[in-house]
Amino acid sequence: MALKFEKFREPYVIESIKFGLLSPQEIRRMAKVSIMRSDIYEADGSPVVGGLRDPHLGAVEPGESCPVCGNTREECPGHFGRIELARPVILPHLGDDIHAMLQSTCRKCGRLLLPPERISNLTRLYYRRLRERWPRLADVVVKSIIKEASETTVCPHCGESQFKVRYIRPIIFYERRPEGEVRLTPLDIRDRLEKIPDEDAVLLGIDPKSARPEWAVLTVLPVPPLSVRPSITLETGLRSEDDLTHALAEIVRQNEKLKSFLSTNAPETMIEDAWLTLQHVVAAYIDNEFPNIYQLTHRRKRPLKTLAQRLKGKEGRLRGNLSGKRVNFSARTVVSPDPYISINEVGVPVEVAKTLTVSIRVTPYNIDEVRKYVLNGPYKWPGATFVYKADQDRKIDLRYQKDYRKLAEELKPGDIVERHLIDGDIVLFNRQPTLHRMSIMGHIVRVMPGKTFRINLLVCPPYNADFDGDEMNLHVPRLEEAQAEARELLLVEKHILTPRYGGPIIGGRQDYISGAYLLTVKTSLFTLEEVSNIVSRAEAKTMVSEPAILRPKPLWTGKQLVSMFLPQDLNFKGRAKISSGALKCDSEDCFNDSYIVIRKGKLLMGVMDKNAIGAEQPNNLPHVIALEYGESKARELFDTLFRAFIRVLEIKGLTIAYNDIEIPEEAKEEIERLTEEAKREVEELIRQYREGVLEPIPGRTIEESLELKIIERLQKLRTDAGETAIKYLKPSNDIFIMTRTGARGSDVNLTQMAAMLGQQTIRGRRIVRGFRTRPLAHFKLGELSPEARGFIKGNFREGLKPTEVFFHAIAGREGLVDTAVKTSQSGYMQRRLINALQDLTVSYDGTVRDSWGNIVQFKYGEDGVDPKATYHGKPVEVKRVIEKVRGSGG
């Protein structure tokens, strides 16, 4: 099981990886058997000797011992075989390089087609300086050498005249001789490549020690061991072979065919054909998606997965198995909200807690505690699943033990116990897509009944979670080092501030905002009973202050309650979200209660809404507190004051009904008037257009100008209608409260419910699609009136006309398509950015460097500032400094 139980072994460290070509000698040396038969099993079911399941390829069956190394299947590493190709085969993946080599070397003597003194000059330059110091430049030089040599027509070494070589991908080479084009067979090509001396190969960018040019033409093909291409036995008893085995079988088949043609002196064309097929099959064996080759398939259907396909793509070895490993000690389930746990916590179902374990070492100090776990066994929480006896080097699985008591008594310091997850453990919690560093944070475990993970609502913004069925993943860090790191760096409270733009990412949304508003609004007064209800739920640590109103009965203001939770010396001011329109305030002289003033920890004025406590609102209350009083102080605020907001909402209630969006008759008439007026103006525009006197907008055609002007006018109509409707809503209206405080919904939503939907658009234009000259059959041909182009006079309260429903559906569909396209595109862009930037680091001298030490930026962000520690990007906010000094001095 766990690695740490094994004996410590000196680890091997990979220092570098070098890619090259295998030489035929190397392949033959590795190979333990030559494969010559394409059939795999004999009639009796035993593997064919010299077939693709030859026992010399390694032991895979239980009980089988390997004829090569003598090991059983657990120990036998598997051995390579080989296929001796009847004729050499070009690797089409190296086709362009082969082409370059053929063109730049002599067809007779194999030397590089440059004068001898130039070769020696280049060698000196190339060897001494470039390869080591400027590998990139060396590549450029190689390119120019190849170009220069390819253009030579007479060999400077032997005087042979040179011809152009034409390469038709993927396999065929021709030489343009004066007498006509002549096909170069792999045999010819190999002969030529063999003649290239090592010194000249170096100048072609080749390291002859790891890849001699002629090795690009295969004469013998390595056959991977059986463990690389295991066969599976189906329930029916039939054997099914791996795709690679099928591909190899095809190679053997073609190879044997070619061999027999050669030995029976078959006609030249048949040999040519078989040879070409062999080349295609070998190419497909390496990459079955190589362009212009015959794909290998399973009975004319599914293409085989050959070597390249195993590595490529999302499910390939690299992205699927190396970057994306599956892990143990993790859990996944639905998340649901719990406002009464800390933001640092996560509620874990008992069932999960009994499956995930932490290993603890028994010491004289914790032995009593650990005994309790062992005594509980694996099925009762908090228990233990494994006991590792240090002196016996033995793991005991408690699931198969009866006498827990005996085990518990026998525990000794030094033993290791796999203990259930208990309250206070640290775990990592994650929601996909993991776009952020805040998408994985450390939480403290709180084991609870139920089957879902519970999270505080305030951590929804960083995860972008909601509770409509979202699932999240939980991981247990098992080493003390990892646990300490999680506690110090990943804990939720360390991520209240985001490094993205210098503001808090954790904060209230929706109910928290309406709750805060209802608590702090001037009209809210609370009785003793209510105050104790709120304050006790929020676990306030200070005493309740003197009530603001003493008679006829003691009443407290919400602002008094908020002040109980604030730091004693906090000074803060800022505009509230409701500060707009008639309630606009820009300074402390505010009669609308829309400017927040906190002096010495007392909320003196202003209501709390989205601007004061909302998530992702820079320079709000939690932001200032996190920066100036520390993140744990901000967390304390989230765990106390914010609970009070929720409690207020539970006392006061917030709900909406049909009559909340009802507006009086006179409002309806006013909107009707506005509509008539707008319609008249639009008709006037259309008349002007028909008569050709419409003033065009610069750079637009007359038609475009007309459309733009109509859209502009109708847009204005909706705004006006909305304003009229909202004017008539009572301030106590719950929808109105929600839009005004920023809790949920916008003025547009409200307008659409109470007044009118307004102009529906596709790509910012009025709706013209549908029939030839009209969107729907309900209108006249070519009609330009607002109604015929997607203007909706109706609203959601009164309902839409049939035509209006269609227009609304059209515009609604566009929105859906847009979001679908946007997410996929931005997701891919994100992936590319992350791949490009992932190992850039800020080093201790403030420079940004990549992993090779190359400098990317001379000072991080050109100012060396960590945005996390700023006021919305400003390292020093002068307004804050003044506020702090002024507020405290008095």
Next chain:
Amino acid sequence: MSGKAPEKWILEHRLVPEHRVLSLEEAIQVLRRLGVKPWQLPQISINDPVVRLLNAKPGDIIEIRRKSPTGGVAIAYRLVVAFERRS
């Protein structure tokens, strides 16, 4: 690269920051301060118009002082190279 030399006025353009070729001593000092070899610096092509006007040679280090919205004046160094970064 051949062709017409870039015109002088581009140096005066408000979007072109101040470029300066460092002397050998200055260059060595900069490299020592950053603890890097020349090729670990960002690179600038010899075909860059400003580099051509400055008559810089491959291997020279150019100091660029530019106004930065975050950092006031930001100083960057570029190594002049005779080839493009990618192939």
